[in-house]
Amino acid sequence: MRIVFEQNEVSFSELIKRVLQGEEITIESNGKAIAKLIPVREKRTAGIFKGKIKFDEDITEPLPENIVEEFYK
Structure with a gap:
């Protein structure tokens, strides 16, 4: 809206x-x-996936989309 x-x-x-x-x-x-009035976005919590995701040393494939989406919530 303007x-x-x-x-x-x-x-x-x-x-x-x-x-x-x-x-x-x-x-x-x-x-x-x-000026702009915009909604405040909640800050993402660091470490939300600590202990939940494990990577192989030879990882070559992208993460599944459902996991990538969790980083942007």
């Missing part, structure tokens, strides 16, 4: 509701983007 700062089109609470639903909002002034 809004123009000078027009004050939407209330702040409405913007926050949209961000909570995952929407990114660009705020523009004089035809240029000046």
Whole structure:
């Protein structure tokens, strides 16, 4: 969603509701983007797979897709 700062089109609470639903909002002034409201993403936890994945020394194949996806949650 894009809004123009000078027009004050939407209330702040409405913007926050949209961000909570995952929407990114660009705020523009004089035809240029000046700010973005974006949802905060949870940080990934280091070591989440410690002890769960073992690699052979001669590994040559990519990881299965379901394991790769776990790194991006």
